[in-house]
Amino acid sequence: MAIKRKVTANWKGTATDGKGHLSSSNKFFDNTPYSFKGRFENEDGTLGTNPEELIAAAHSGCYAMALSVAISQAGHTPDEIDAQAEVVLDKEGEGFAIKEIKLTVKGKVSGLSEKEFLEMAEGAKKGCPISKALSAVPISLNASFES
Structure with missing residues (x-):
């Protein structure tokens, strides 16, 4: 029996200036934000994940x-x-x-x-x-x- 898990990423804008959201079928991720700055620049106070x-x-x-x-x-x-x-x-x-x-x-x-x-x-x-x-x-x- 295969167990399947799915998260969807939605990204808008350029890689460096855009923003994205992650959502999962179980709603743990429910439009959780992520961004270039939060990922690559260790920007303090960036809400979201990477x-x-x-x-x-x-x-x-x-x-x-x-x-x-x-x-x-x-x-x-x-x-x-x-x-x-x-x-x-x-x-x-x-x-x-x-x-x-x-x-x-x-x-x-x-x-x-x-x-x-x-x-x-x-x-x-x-x-x-x-x-x-x-x-x-x-x-x-x-x-x-x-x-």
Whole structure:
């Protein structure tokens, strides 16, 4: 059974001066704005999002769930998993490219050793569907454990 998700982007104007909106079928994105300045100029106060932030959100959410699945399958219940994905966008030639994704995770799981947690954290990085989709980009992991 294939699961399908869809977001629609609408853009008006030039690349640098135009503005866009994202909308999703579940209304999570409901005309959410995005712009060139918010994406490439780190403009403070820009309302909205950008594609790299959406990739980071998808990756951190998927990764945290994948790690939770691994921990649960090992017979434990995660007390807490905090995952962060940082997408590094940089100039490449005349354009831009995603150069790296940095995953950071902090976990607290009663009854699990740090060694087990770190092994599961690495496995989740490799097994998360978003990690697989983004495998053309180097993905690093910084994991820490609290017993």
